[in-house]
Amino acid sequence: MPIFEFKCSQCEEFFEVLLMGDQDNEVQCPKCGSERFERVLSTTSYAMADSSGSSGVSATTRKCSGGNCTTYEIPGHTKA
8 A cells, every 4th residue: 555745735744645546636734634735755765876876865854744754855857
């Protein structure tokens, strides 16, 4: 069962949700109840690096509704 991490677009709360199938339309922020959110990349069990050994990846750990959440900033193109 996949657990996804989201960031609320209204109050900027990070939260985790267990989703089965196509349930994105049922997700609400536990803090403010907003249905506006974006899915964020959660903790993974692998590391990425370039040929110099530098990953360029930065991690931010903070409190969220599920306990502690870590979000990674990965270098590369972003979708605006």
